[in-house]
Amino acid sequence: MLTKSLLAFASLAISALACTPPPGSGFAKAAPPTSLFIYNVGTGAITPSTAALVDKSPVDGGQDRTTLMTFNDPSGGTSNNCLIFFDPRDPSLTATGSRKLDLFTSNSPAPPGGSPGWGPPGNQRNNQLVRWTVAPGSVSTDATYGSLTFACNSLNNAGFEIVGVYDTDTVSYKTFGVCVAYN
Structure with a gap:
């Protein structure tokens, strides 16, 4: 019960913060993920x-860590398309090493309470979507491997994972980074 209360509080704290759609994207609003999880590759x-x-x-x-994210349709069913993007304006954003991140879809989202170790569910990594280079205040798209625009209704309990690219990478942020833009 305490875990559910903490998750609800964390979700409210995350959703109260604002992302801003990329300039020129044609989207008016943006939202962060509804939940975040740290995945330990070693355990x-x-x-x-x-x-x-x-x-x-x-x-x-071997204790590399990635971030698992869950998104829900931020438009509440009122927008047809959503765009997933990286917002580099978070004042807590730090990036060292290559500063390169890969974004993957997940076959399923992380379980609400997490998981203690090996066994189901794992990270559920699926298709690579994009490679970004991030730094405080800036982001560049190095490559795309699929569309970053989705039907908003497909984002109901949708999982994604951000992963470091090269041997030495550390990227962290507290409020927003990967977000979904919508109208």
């Missing part, structure tokens, strides 16, 4: 979090 643990963290290092003993 398989999935831990609910109020901040995103991607951490890869050749000296971390």
